[in-house]
Amino acid sequence: MKNRQDEQPKAFHQRSDLKRAKRVVIKLGSAVITREDECGLALGRLASIVEQVAELQNEGRECIMVTSGAVAFGKQKLVQELIMSMSMRDTLSSRDSSNKSSKTIIEPRAAAAIGQTGLMSLYEAMFAQYSVKVAQVLVTKPDFYNEETRNNLRSTIQELISLNIVPIINTNDAVSPPPQVDEDLTGIISIKDNDSLAARLAVVIESELLILMSDVDGIYTCPPSQEGAKLISVYTPGKTASIQYGQKSRVGLGGMDSKARAACWALDKGISVVICNGTADFAVRNIVQGKRLGTFFTEWSNNGLTPEAMAQKARQGGRILFMLNGEERSDIVRSLADNLISRADFILEANRADLSLAKRTKLAGPLSSRLALTPAKLKSLSDGIKQISETCKSIVYRPLRHTRLASGLDLTQITVPIGVLMVIFESRPDCLPQVRYRHYL
Numbered sequence: 001m002k003n004r005q006d007e008q009p010k011a012f013h014q015r016s017d018l019k020r021a022k023r024v025v026i027k028l029g030s031a032v033i034t035r036e037d038e039c040g041l042a043l044g045r046l047a048s049i050v051e052q053v054a055e056l057q058n059e060g061r062e063c064i065m066v067t068s069g070a071v072a073f074g075k076q077k078l079v080q081e082l083i084m085s086m087s088m089r090d091t092l093s094s095r096d097s098s099n100k101s102s103k104t105i106i107e108p109r110a111a112a113a114i115g116q117t118g119l120m121s122l123y124e125a126m127f128a129q130y131s132v133k134v135a136q137v138l139v140t141k142p143d144f145y146n147e148e149t150r151n152n153l154r155s156t157i158q159e160l161i162s163l164n165i166v167p168i169i170n171t172n173d174a175v176s177p178p179p180q181v182d183e184d185l186t187g188i189i190s191i192k193d194n195d196s197l198a199a200r201l202a203v204v205i206e207s208e209l210l211i212l213m214s215d216v217d218g219i220y221t222c223p224p225s226q227e228g229a230k231l232i233s234v235y236t237p238g239k240t241a242s243i244q245y246g247q248k249s250r251v252g253l254g255g256m257d258s259k260a261r262a263a264c265w266a267l268d269k270g271i272s273v274v275i276c277n278g279t280a281d282f283a284v285r286n287i288v289q290g291k292r293l294g295t296f297f298t299e300w301s302n303n304g305l306t307p308e309a310m311a312q313k314a315r316q317g318g319r320i321l322f323m324l325n326g327e328e329r330s331d332i333v334r335s336l337a338d339n340l341i342s343r344a345d346f347i348l349e350a351n352r353a354d355l356s357l358a359k360r361t362k363l364a365g366p367l368s369s370r371l372a373l374t375p376a377k378l379k380s381l382s383d384g385i386k387q388i389s390e391t392c393k394s395i396v397y398r399p400l401r402h403t404r405l406a407s408g409l410d411l412t413q414i415t416v417p418i419g420v421l422m423v424i425f426e427s428r429p430d431c432l433p434q435v436r437y438r439h440y441l
Contacts, residue, residue: 010360011272012208013300016290018272021209023062023161024288026053027198030068031215032278041069041076041119045279047126049213052284053166054130061288062161064205066169066198067119071108074115112173123168133165138172144200157205169201170194199262203269210271211287212259213278218295219260235295237264263297273297329392337385340378348373 012018026049033046046069057063120136127134137156143149160167171194195212202210220229256275263273274287276294286293321329340347351373358368401413 023207024209025202025207027066029214034072050126054132070112070115074111195262199266210273212275217277326393330389333389337382340382
């Protein structure tokens with residue numbers, strides 16, 4: 001019998017891979033779709049997100065939404081009813097009830113019961129503009145912990161997806177108990193808020209991408225309000241201890257700490273996760289296109305360097321290289337050739353891991369064969385780089401032509417670096433490195 005863990009899908013390693021995500025779960029936090037006064041929805045913002053989700057659905061992707069907002073929508077209705085009823089009492093009673101009305105607390109579960117129908121009607125009307133149908137699925141914590149109801153939930157959502165319908169998931173707040181302290185079990189994340197709900201749902205329905213939308217740009221090294229806070233573009237699970245989290249948002253149950261735990265749990269189950277600011281323009285579309293937005297969760301640390309950071313370091317190194325003389329350039333290039341031989345075992349071991357990943361992801365045969373390295377290929381590559389090291393001694397700043405334009409005015413044409421030292425065409429390790437230079441006046 002196969003171990004289920006062995007069959008577990010692997011999350012995407014890079015943002016560019018998110019373009020291949022077929023099934024996407026989008027979680028809308030309370031702070032994203034709720035107005036500042038917490039009574040009613042931010043309709044313009046919600047309409048923009050609906051448009052993006054509808055476009056993805058019409059492109060052939062499978063979208064599932066996890067939404068908040070029922071309580072806020074219900075509060076809006078209840079406040080109106082409360083004002084009307086209090087005004088009637090004011091007309092029938094000589095007592096001043098203004099202080100009492102201002103302190104009246106609206107029970108969240110009652111607000112959720114009233115707001116749920118209005119919220120779904122709003123979603124249905126918005127998606128209808130793009131010829132997309134929606135369905136409501138209300139869940140509670142036991143629905144995920146009980147195997148029978150969990151399988152029923154999976155089957156229902158699968159059927160809705162096959163009918164090209166967008167399932168809209170929300171907790172059944174009308175019957176859910178108040179939030180309470182709940183410890184995570186081993187390998188299982190407890191459902192305390194819609195972040196953990198979305199993570200559990202993404203795993204149950206085998207989603208490929210989970211987008212957690214909040215009112216913050218992503219995960220910062222410390223609370224964004226503090227000086228020196230920096231956005232973490234790429235997050236690996238090992239960074240947890242070095243991050244200082246702030247307080248939760250004004251309306252949500254879960255703070256950034258909760259989002260990070262939910263994201264890491266989903267990542268461990270093979271789900272790619274991005275935490276982003278839901279108020280940003282075209283956030284959903286940009287994430288699916290692989291653009292740099294929010295915090296991307298990946299298990300591939302790459303020594304903690306993002307592609308952007310590596311490009312920045314390469315540019316800084318290029319500027320330093322530009323100032324070196326021929327002998328210094330030659331020594332650097334020769335050291336590269338020597339390292340290919342001295343570290344051959346390390347390089348070949350890493351190459352075997354790449355080939356294994358290519359096999360699991362079913363990379364095309366010709367592309368996979370180009371990845372394969374052998375000691376002979378490394379030797380050939382090293383020899384080619386040594387040839388370049390010899391030309392480095394005289395290829396740069398070499399005078400080519402002298403022209404006297406007038407008395408005391410001479411023009412000299414010399415070779416200068418153009419910023420590119422080596423290019424390996426089509427990522428083939430057996431391709432001979434080539435170096436070119438141009439003549440500049």
